[in-house]
Amino acid sequence: MNKIKCECGHINHEGTVLCEACGKPIKENQHIDGNDQQKVLEMRYEGSARRSKTYKRTFIDKTWAFFSSVKVGVWLIVAALIAAAIGTLYPQEEFKNSVLPSSQFYEEQYGLTGKIFYQLGFHNLYSSWWFITLIALIGISLVICSIDRFVPLHRALKNQKAKRHEVFVRRQRFFSESENVTEDEKNKLIERLKKKRYKITEDDGHILAEKNRFSRWGPYVNHIGLIIILIAGILRMFDFMHTEGYIWVREGETKVLPTTEQQYYIKNDKFIYETYDRNDERFQEALKNEEFDVPSNFQTNATVYKVKGDIIPGQEPELEKVTSGSIRLNEPVTFDGYGIYQSGTQLKSEYKTISFNAETNNGNGLGGFKFDTNKDKRIFKLDQGYQVEIKDYYPQFEITEEGPSSFSKYPRNPGIIFEVTGPDIEKERFFYIDESVIALNDNHTINLSVEDTELITASGLIVKKDYSLPFFLIGAVIFMIGVAQGLYWHHRRVWIHPKGEQFLIAGHTNKKLVWS
Amino acid sequence: MFKNKKTRLVFRSVVLSILVITTILVLYINSLQDNPILAEGDPAEDFVLERLDNGEEIQLSELEGKGVMINFWATYCGPCKKEMPYMEELYQKYQDQGIEIIAVSVDKNRMVIENFYNRYNLSFPLVHDKNGTIMELYNVQPLPTSYFINPDGTIERVVKGPLTLDRLETYFKEILPKE
Numbered sequence: 301m302n303k304i305k306c307e308c309g310h311i312n313h314e315g316t317v318l319c320e321a322c323g324k325p326i327k328e329n330q331h332i333d334g335n336d337q338q339k340v341l342e343m344r345y346e347g348s349a350r351r352s353k354t355y356k357r358t359f360i361d362k363t364w365a366f367f368s369s370v371k372v373g374v375w376l377i378v379a380a381l382i383a384a385a386i387g388t389l390y391p392q393e394e395f396k397n398s399v400l401p402s403s404q405f406y407e408e409q410y411g412l413t414g415k416i417f418y419q420l421g422f423h424n425l426y427s428s429w430w431f432i433t434l435i436a437l438i439g440i441s442l443v444i445c446s447i448d449r450f451v452p453l454h455r456a457l458k459n460q461k462a463k464r465h466e467v468f469v470r471r472q473r474f475f476s477e478s479e480n481v482t483e484d485e486k487n488k489l490i491e492r493l494k495k496k497r498y499k500i501t502e503d504d505g506h507i508l509a510e511k512n513r514f515s516r517w518g519p520y521v522n523h524i525g526l527i528i529i530l531i532a533g534i535l536r537m538f539d540f541m542h543t544e545g546y547i548w549v550r551e552g553e554t555k556v557l558p559t560t561e562q563q564y565y566i567k568n569d570k571f572i573y574e575t576y577d578r579n580d581e582r583f584q585e586a587l588k589n590e591e592f593d594v595p596s597n598f599q600t601n602a603t604v605y606k607v608k609g610d611i612i613p614g615q616e617p618e619l620e621k622v623t624s625g626s627i628r629l630n631e632p633v634t635f636d637g638y639g640i641y642q643s644g645t646q647l648k649s650e651y652k653t654i655s656f657n658a659e660t661n662n663g664n665g666l667g668g669f670k671f672d673t674n675k676d677k678r679i680f681k682l683d684q685g686y687q688v689e690i691k692d693y694y695p696q697f698e699i700t701e702e703g704p705s706s707f708s709k710y711p712r713n714p715g716i717i718f719e720v721t722g723p724d725i726e727k728e729r730f731f732y733i734d735e736s737v738i739a740l741n742d743n744h745t746i747n748l749s750v751e752d753t754e755l756i757t758a759s760g761l762i763v764k765k766d767y768s769l770p771f772f773l774i775g776a777v778i779f780m781i782g783v784a785q786g787l788y789w790h791h792r793r794v795w796i797h798p799k800g801e802q803f804l805i806a807g808h809t810n811k812k813l814v815w816s
Numbered sequence: 817m818f819k820n821k822k823t824r825l826v827f828r829s830v831v832l833s834i835l836v837i838t839t840i841l842v843l844y845i846n847s848l849q850d851n852p853i854l855a856e857g858d859p860a861e862d863f864v865l866e867r868l869d870n871g872e873e874i875q876l877s878e879l880e881g882k883g884v885m886i887n888f889w890a891t892y893c894g895p896c897k898k899e900m901p902y903m904e905e906l907y908q909k910y911q912d913q914g915i916e917i918i919a920v921s922v923d924k925n926r927m928v929i930e931n932f933y934n935r936y937n938l939s940f941p942l943v944h945d946k947n948g949t950i951m952e953l954y955n956v957q958p959l960p961t962s963y964f965i966n967p968d969g970t971i972e973r974v975v976k977g978p979l980t981l982d983r984l985e986t987y988f989k990e991i992l993p994k995e
Contacts (some may be wrong), residue, residue, distance in 0.1 A: 364828045427842055436839035443835060534838070537845050556949045612875065613953050614863040614945070676926035693927050696892070706892040709924045 308465065313452075318347025318461040323462030323468030341471045343808060346460070348452035373441040380434045387425035388591050392416050394557040446523045453516065459754045462501045462508035462795075469797045472806035473813070481803040486796070493794060507796040516810060518786020532771035545763045550650060551756040552674075554605075554619075557763050560638065565605040565619055571757040572599040572626075573647055598642050600627045600759040604635050627761065644760020651711045654732070655752040658682050658720070661745050668751055673711035686722035686746070693717075697733060702772075710758075720746050854954055856974060860886075863950050865920070865943035868929060872884055874918060874941050877969070882916045883991030884965040888945075888956045891917055891928045895959040895978035902981045906988055907940045914967070914993040918943060922951050922959070941951045967993040 310321035318325055318341065325341065341347070350368070368374060389637075390410055391397070398405050401425050406414035421428050469475065490500055490507065498509035544557030549568040557564040575585045575593035587594060605619035625633040632639040651673055658666040669680035669688060673695065680688045694706040697715030704715065716732040729740040730748045733739045737748040743787045791809045797804040854861060864875040876884065887903065889896035900919075907917050917940040921929045926944055933942055945951055954963065957976070964973040964987050972991050979987075 317952075358825060360825060360828050360832060363832060365973070373877065427846055427849070429846065432843055433839065436842060440832075440835045440839070442830065447831070534842055534845075537849070553947075555947055556952055558952055562949070562953060612862055612864045614865040614943075614950055628966055676930075678927060690927060692931060693925065695928070702894075705894075706928070708892050709890060709922070709928075711924075772819070790944065 308461075308463075310459070315347040315349030316347065317342070317349075319465070320346070320348065320456045322463060322465040323347070323460070324465035325467060325471075328774055329537075331700035337473065341468065343810070345449060345453050346593070350448055350452055351479065358652070364444060364448075367437075367441045367444040369441075370445060371498075372706070373438065373445055375435065376438045378442055380431070380438060383422075383425065383431060383434065386417075387422050387431075390414060390423070392425065397422075399448075400737065431708050435530070435533075437494045439527065442523050442526060446520050448506050448671055450517075450520045457513060457516065460508070461506075462503035463506040464508075464795050464797060464800065466797065466804065469795050469804050469806040472795075472808050473758070474807035475534050476805050477732045478802055478803045478805065486803070489796070498792075498794065505798045507794075509794040509796075510792070512791050513783055515789035515791045518782050518784075518789075520782070521785055522779055522782025525777070525782055528775030528778060529772055532690045532768050532775055535771060536766075536768040537721045541766070541768045543763075543765045546760065547763060548644070548646070548758045548760050548769040549600075550758045552652070557604075557638075558642075559765070562613055564622070564635075564638070565607070565617070566761070567603045568759055569601040569604070569624075571645075572597060572601065573645070573757065574599075591811070598629055598645050598759075600642055600761065602627055602633060602640065602761075604633065604640070606636075627759075637767070639764050639766075641762040641764065643762045646758040646760075648755040648757055649710075649712055650756050650758060651714055651753055652715075652756045653752075653754045654714065654735075654750060656688075656732075657749050657751045658686065658688070659747050659749075661747065666746070673714060682720075682722075686720060688748075689719045689721070691717045691719050691729070718748065722746070820961075854963070854971060854974070856971050858971055859969055860884075860963060860971050861953050862891050863953065865918075865945060865950065868921075868926070868933065868942045868944055874943060876918070876965070879916050879965075880969050881967050881993060882914045883967055883988065883993055885915070885917045885988070885991075886954070886963040886965065887917060887919045887924060888951060888954065888959060888961045890922050890959055891932045892923070893959040897932075897936075899960060899984070900938060902979065902984050903940065904936070904938050905981070906984055909991070910988050915988055915991070917941065918949055920945050922948055922956075962987075964991050966991050 304314065305321035305328055306312060306322060306324055306326070309321060310319055312320055312326065316326055323341075325347075373387060375724060386653055390406060393402050396402065396405055398409075400408065402418055406423060407420035408414075410417065417423060425431050487599035490509070493509040494500060496511070498511045501508045501510075512555060522795065543559040545559055545560075546556060547566070549555050549566055551568050551571050554561050554567040557566050573595065576587060578584065578587050578593070601624075603624040604617070604622045606622045608618040608620045611617045623633060624634045626631050627640055627642045628644050632641045634640075653670050653672050655668055655670045657668040658816045660666065664681070666686050667683040669682065671680075671690070678690050682688060692704070692715075694704055694715040695709055695711040696707040696713050698705055698707045706715075713734070714732070718730040718737075719731065720728045720730065725745050728744045728746055730744075731738045731740055732748075732750070735750050739747075784802040790809050792809045793807065795804075795806045797806070860876060862875065864873055866872070867874050872931040877888070885903070887896075888900075889900070891897070903917055903919070907915070919938075919940060919942045921942065922945050923929050924946065926946070929942065929944060954961075955975055960978060962975045962979065963971055964975070966972045975983075975987070
């Protein structure tokens with residue numbers, strides 16, 4: 301290793317620009333300004349040797365040098381920014397909200413650009429291996445850049461001497477030369493500096509006044525914060541730190557909560573939907589031009605249960621109430637580390653019950669019955685020995701090539717075929733659709749009619765557990781401390797350099813000049 | 817900070833390897849999240865449901881020693897209905913050789929399953945996952961989805977989407993118990 305000995309006697313590392321001790325520019329390393337003797341000195345990193353710039357021998361050293369470059373770091377950040385921005389152009393795969401597979405969805409929906417978007421993997425950008433690699437490279441660059449700058453800077457500031465080389469003092473931005481300065485005046489200056497909370501060190505009549513050195517560590521504190529945020533992001537990938545699931549629960553329904561290892565169930569007791577009152581004076585102006593009512597509240601009154609004991613999935617579990625409450629937008633119900641958030645509504649979209657009335661052609665009432673879409677009761681007894689049997693039931697009726705069928709299991713548009721039998725009639729068939737009943741026999745003696753329907757709402761809920769947030773908070777706080785430390789305080793130094801009868805005084809503040 | 821070049825090289829190597837290993841671990845964990853909880857090779861989660869035809873309970877773990885096909889289906893799913901006759905045909909052929917089928921219907925209302933069952937004349941066990949608990953357990957997204965379970969209880973194959981008669985027979989042979 302080549303060492304450079306300065307004329308003050310201090311031994312500097314190869315690559316040093318300004319002597320660590322006396323600040324004299326080292327000739328062969330002053331290439332930055334072409335050894336111009338008049339120019340203001342470049343004070344970055346105290347002119348210390350950033351090692352990455354010097355040793356490039358082994359593979360490890362070369363890799364290290366690559367990541368140590370701020371230029372590389374900046375380009376990595378730019379690349380990640382551009383990629384992240386492109387990822388927002390079209391919806392990510394998990395939000396595409398379509399039954400089409402991704403291979404078709406993006407092309408059909410967005411044309412050629414959509415196809416390219418999909419083929420380059422932007423549809424799953426934020427969990428794609430190359431995006432994660434890019435973020436990881438930024439992390440690596442952050443760590444290595446910080447080590448490579450913090451260590452030499454720290455050493456240079458520790459080694460600095462009050463006695464500086466004349467060239468160093470003369471080539472500071474703020475410099476003055478005074479003749480015939482008395483001892484009194486000198487002491488007064490020192491007193492004033494002390495009052496301004498400068499720390500004074502003296503060496504052979506040379507004086508260094510310094511304050512706020514800690515401000516120089518700001519960027520590194522800031523980077524530690526960023527690294528903690530990255531670590532929090534890694535922790536978030538583990539199930540014990542963070543899980544998220546989505547579930548639709550109908551009113552009156554009890555379902556197992558996803559991502560809870562089948563340990564918790566939720567019951568939707570009631571869904572409440574409210575709108576702003578048009579007659580309320582406060583809202584009249586705002587609602588004047590609204591065609592539809594404006595919702596003011598989406599609320600699920602829910603009860604959460606925990607499974608008692610060990611059960612085999614599929615068995616009816618014994619449930620123990622954990623909590624109950626109203627889940628509103630941004631007002632989750634929380635229990636055992638989980639939070640349940642209101643996030644979707646299918647308002648009055650499904651039939652719960654349909655009530656029918658039966659009578660004979662000549663007006664004799666035969667009573668009524670109530671069909672419950674959730675129960676598999678087939679036969680309903682009517683008065684006078686008549687009875688109704690459900691022959692076929694299609695929860696969401698549609699006609700396909702193969703005849704009548706159901707589009708889903710949800711009773712959004714039930715189609716029911718009834719058969720009525722009685723003491724003095726043949727079998728008579730009826731078809732219920734769209735809240736009315738059609739007789740399927742030409743000569744029917746019975747009439748069925750719809751008396752009432754009851755609609756229910758399906759509530760979409762997010763189930764979330766997130767223990768990683770405190771880590772993000774700690775990282776963010778340290779990040780901000782670093783920002784404040786580096787930007788609201790400034791490292792200031794004043795050198796007093798006696799030279800015979802003369803006094804050379806120079807000042808330096810670590811703060812970019814905006815007007816030069 | 818460093819006495820010599822060697823310590824610096826060691827320091828750099830250690831820091832770089834920690835960073836690179838962390839990156840590789842993150843990529844590995846991330847790749848795991850794309851896979852379903854129940855992947856091929858994992859043990860199949862046990863469950864118990866009541867048979868619709870005779871009311872007896874059927875439990876997956878009690879079928880150990882047999883090759884089991886778990887077929888998630890619903891009456892409103894067209895392709896599911898199409899593969900039912902294939903399953904019936906092969907069930908007749910392979911039942912004696914130790915193949916069992918559990919058809920898990922995820923319908924809501926039992927009536928619609930009964931109507932379907934009577935129409936198609938099926939003989940393999942049919943169970944009803946009324947609340948979607950088993951569907952959630954097996955992370956079933958599209959219908960039909962079929963799990964083929966080895967006699968030792970591990971998952972041999974997961975098939976999302978409909979099956980042809982040929983493919984179904986090939987998969988049955990994969991999970992056929994060896995005598």
